[in-house]
Amino acid sequence: MFSVRTTRGAVSIILTDVIICAVSFGITIGFLTDSILLSFYGPLFSYATLALLSCIVVSSSAIGRLYSLMEYLHPVDLAKRITPTFFLSVAFTSIFAFLAENLLIFRWQMIPALVLIYAILFFFRYLIFFVLSKNRQRVLFLGYSGLARGIIEDDLAKRFKGYEIIGLLATADYRPGEEFYGIPVLGTVSQLEQVTRDHPVDTIVVALRDRRGKLPMEDLLRCRVRNVRVQECWSFYERIRRKLPIDDFLTPSWFVFENGFYQSSLNASVKRWQGLVVSGIALLVFLPIILLLMILIKLDSPGPVFYRQKRVGMNGKVFHLLKFRSMVHDAEKTTGPVYAQEDDPRATRVGRVMRKLRLDEIPQLFNVLKGDMDMVGPRPERPFFVKQLGDRIPYYNLRHTVRPGVTGWAQVNYTYGDSVESAKQKLQYDLYYVKHMSWYLDLVIVFLTVKEVLWGGGR
Secondary structure, eight states: HHHHHHHHHHHHHHHHHHHHHHHHHHHHHHHHHHHHHHHHHHHHHHHHHHHHHHHHHHHHHHHTTTOGGGGGGOOOHHHHHHHHHHHHHHHHHHHHHOOOTTTTTTTHHHHHHHHHHHHHHHHHHHHHHHHTTTTOOOOOOOOOOOOHHHHHGGGGGGGHHHHHHHEEEOOSSSTTEEEETEEEEEEGGGGGHHHHHHHHSEEEOOOSSSOTTOHHHHHHHHHHHTTOOEEEHHHHHHHSSSOOOOSSOOOHHHHHSSSOOOOHHHHOOOOOOOHHHHHHHHHHHHHHHHHHHHHHHHSSSSOOOOEEEEEEEEGGOEEEEEEOBBTTTTTTTTOOOOOOOOOOBBHHHHHHHHHHHTTTGGTTHHHHHHTTTTSSSSOOOOOHHHHHHHHHHHTTTGEEEEEEEEHHHHHHOOOOOSSHHHHHHHHHHHHHHHHHHHHHHHHHHHHHHHHHHHHHHOO
């Protein structure tokens, strides 16, 4: 249920899809194509066509959200997603066949290959759904709290997510037979052992706020030795929501003694070199786009091409962040510092497009090379807002214990925010990243960022 595991599963499925493409392509070519023609063009043609076909299938599947494991509810819903994805792949294949006639000799043979690919994909996805649905964790809540209510009310909790909330044990406020936001009350806290014997339970989530004399430690211990997992509510919340709760649940001592929030010197070195390599390659790849944007920005509105702004970095150090100018010149001259908005009226015509595609962030790659930022990390904020948010949001300055990033865990999981509440939500994702920071998670975030830029998503 960890987010990294979920994303790792998606990456594994992508690799499996590529293998399915290779097998299906080989079968189709073997049965429907003249072997003399194939031998004439050689294996290079086959590899190029296979690579193109794999890109088409993976791209279409990403657009059709076929890599969201948590959204497989029923084979009918799966068929509703695969069908338009198949026709999208056919459309992409037809376009490439028309534009690159010399490359795609076997144009009509590609359609049977796609039919076979998506037939296998449907069977493979259904097999995943069948296996995972038979192994869902049965969860029992011990007590209730605002955090428990948030989990239960969450729409994701009502869809397939690898677990099933079977019920709740309440205090005196609720009686057996009643419901707590749609979840049945199976008994009282004192009936824990009996309820776990009457109902199969894999995980007990302890959600009692006031535990003085109310926590049945002996019953919990007996459940534990029967291989029933016992978790704190905040820990369960972290696993399924992929962020840390910060309101009234986490204390300074928790941050001190909790696992995570540690990066070895080796991981730090790998992360730094990873950022240098990725940013260097990205600058070379984006060089034509950079030159084009510089011209368009200059033609679109008066003012400089680049925009330098003070931001707070690692350990509170202030640095100058570099961006393409996406707003009118001196946009804050009369208003002072204000939050940028999703549809900001101050944005120029070119700026709106750049912000939509995140192209205005490209110059920050120079900040990465300089060492002020990494490719991945909490987004740096302006000193004016850091002072405000630090006074109003607990643990806000913990996000400054690592280098800020061009992209981050909050950016791929949360929409555009322009308020204290949205900053609090993003902080929960940032703290999750700081706790679980690794080179692999960085690669996952880069992958998800590219996916959002190419196929849509929030910012």
